[in-house]
Amino acid sequence: MLQQTKDLLKTNYKLKDETLDLYERAIKDVEGQFKMYDEIREFNQLKVLKAFQQERISDAHFTNSSGYGYDDIGRDSLDKVYARIFNAEAAIVRPHFVNGTHAIGAALFGNLRPGDKLLCVSGKPYDTLHSIIGISGDEKIGSLKEYGINYGQVDLTEKGKFDFEKIKEALEDGSIKIVHIQRSTGYGWRNSFLVSEIGEVISYIKNLRKDVNVFVDNCYGEFIDVIEPTDVGADIIAGSLIKNIGGGIAPAGGYIVGKEELVKQAAYRLTIPGIGGECGATFGLMRTLFQGLFLAPHVSMEAVKGAIFCSRIMELAGFEVLPKFDDKRSDIIQAIKFGKEDLVVDFCKGIQYGSPIDSYVQCEPWEMPGYKDKIIMAAGAFVQGSSIELSADAPIREPYIAYLQGGLTFDHAKIGILIALNKVLG
Numbered sequence: 001m002l003q004q005t006k007d008l009l010k011t012n013y014k015l016k017d018e019t020l021d022l023y024e025r026a027i028k029d030v031e032g033q034f035k036m037y038d039e040i041r042e043f044n045q046l047k048v049l050k051a052f053q054q055e056r057i058s059d060a061h062f063t064n065s066s067g068y069g070y071d072d073i074g075r076d077s078l079d080k081v082y083a084r085i086f087n088a089e090a091a092i093v094r095p096h097f098v099n100g101t102h103a104i105g106a107a108l109f110g111n112l113r114p115g116d117k118l119l120c121v122s123g124k125p126y127d128t129l130h131s132i133i134g135i136s137g138d139e140k141i142g143s144l145k146e147y148g149i150n151y152g153q154v155d156l157t158e159k160g161k162f163d164f165e166k167i168k169e170a171l172e173d174g175s176i177k178i179v180h181i182q183r184s185t186g187y188g189w190r191n192s193f194l195v196s197e198i199g200e201v202i203s204y205i206k207n208l209r210k211d212v213n214v215f216v217d218n219c220y221g222e223f224i225d226v227i228e229p230t231d232v233g234a235d236i237i238a239g240s241l242i243k244n245i246g247g248g249i250a251p252a253g254g255y256i257v258g259k260e261e262l263v264k265q266a267a268y269r270l271t272i273p274g275i276g277g278e279c280g281a282t283f284g285l286m287r288t289l290f291q292g293l294f295l296a297p298h299v300s301m302e303a304v305k306g307a308i309f310c311s312r313i314m315e316l317a318g319f320e321v322l323p324k325f326d327d328k329r330s331d332i333i334q335a336i337k338f339g340k341e342d343l344v345v346d347f348c349k350g351i352q353y354g355s356p357i358d359s360y361v362q363c364e365p366w367e368m369p370g371y372k373d374k375i376i377m378a379a380g381a382f383v384q385g386s387s388i389e390l391s392a393d394a395p396i397r398e399p400y401i402a403y404l405q406g407g408l409t410f411d412h413a414k415i416g417i418l419i420a421l422n423k424v425l426g
């Protein structure tokens with residue numbers, strides 16, 4: 001770090017010598033980790049480039065459709081580019097998905113029928129899925145449960161791995177039609193699942209039950225490995241465009257990729273039976289969705305580097321972290337256990353303070369739709385709530401874990417984390 005940088009950090013953000021010392025130690029330790037991720041990034045950039053070229057993407061695809069949006073070639077070609085990247089039959093990529101939860105919900109609702117059962121094999125799924133499934137109270141909001149679609153769950157082993165024996169037992173229920181796997185940690189304390197691990201459990205499941213479809217919640221996982229869940233047998237996956245795959249450029253949206261028939265059924269839920277993906281004006285957003293996708297392999301790895309740096313410096317500062325800086329990652333999330341409410345709140349406030357947007361805002365814990373506990377969210381982002389941008393959030397519950405993710409540039413991630421740590425150090 002240049003002396004000028006240190007001086008500016010000290011004068012502007014009152015960075016203590018202790019924080020800067022920790023920085024020097026952490027940065028030395030993490031640099032050796034980066035080569036592997038740089039190589040993955042390079043491969044994924046090539047994969048994306050090739051897909052653009054094979055679909056002959058041109059200026060004409062940056063369409064500005066209106067009304068029904070029939071024959072929007074930009075929209076239709078982006079679907080094909082995604083399908084190629086994911087080595088899948090079909091894709092539906094739309095700004096009309098309001099978030100990742102919506103895309104996941106469409107995939108599930110579209111492919112389950114009354115009497116069917118959904119089985120989650122990676123433990124309790126991400127908080128916002130509870131309302132979709134109907135496991136968070138009995139409000140009449142049209143959950144899967146209300147439509148007569150049942151739910152089963154196999155918890156992970158103590159080590160946070162798939163419980164193969166229990167999965168086998170659960171699969172004896174012939175009404176199971178979809179098995180759900182969550183790649184990323186969510187608000188849990190476990191490592192994300194490597195795509196190879198997801199592949200192993202999928203093979204195991206398919207060996208026992210050829211008739212079930214496997215769905216993977218791929219949120220935060222895109223481009224962290226050279227393969228994706230669809231490369232190892234997942235039938236349908238979904239994710240958010242304001243995480244990795246939007247590259248920080250996509251202003252909103254979600255995607256579903258997988259087998260043609262399953263994607264079609266999901267599209268009937270995004271819009272309506274009979275219409276599916278054939279309609280949907282894109283309001284001039286196509287350029288941003290293409291450009292974001294093109295940048296996504298790079299931006300995702302900037303975020304990974306930020307997470308690795310965060311892991312090491314917070315560990316050196318005395319906090320328990322997951323994953324460790326040298327663990328192999330499958331998502332961009334870094335969890336830090338603070339143990340105390342005031343520390344987790346300070347950390348999030350520090351990330352907010354280090355943001356390009358709304359840096360003067362004090363974030364506070366509050367009730368959020370889809371979540372049970374109060375949540376504090378630090379998000380000074382160009383795109384509201386974008387978590388490929390540097391952000392941190394924490395449910396206000398023991399043991400007070402903050403989840404940090406994103407960083408459009410590694411430099412900004414480093415600076416933001418330094419400011420947050422400095423605040424925690426008091």
Ligand SMILES: *Cc1c(COP(=O)(O)O)cnc(C)c1O
Nearest residue numbers: 099100101126184186217219240
């Ligand atoms: C972010 C996320 C989702 C979807 O969240 P949205 O905020 O609706 O985009 C679902 N599952 C996991 C594991 C996630 O990280």
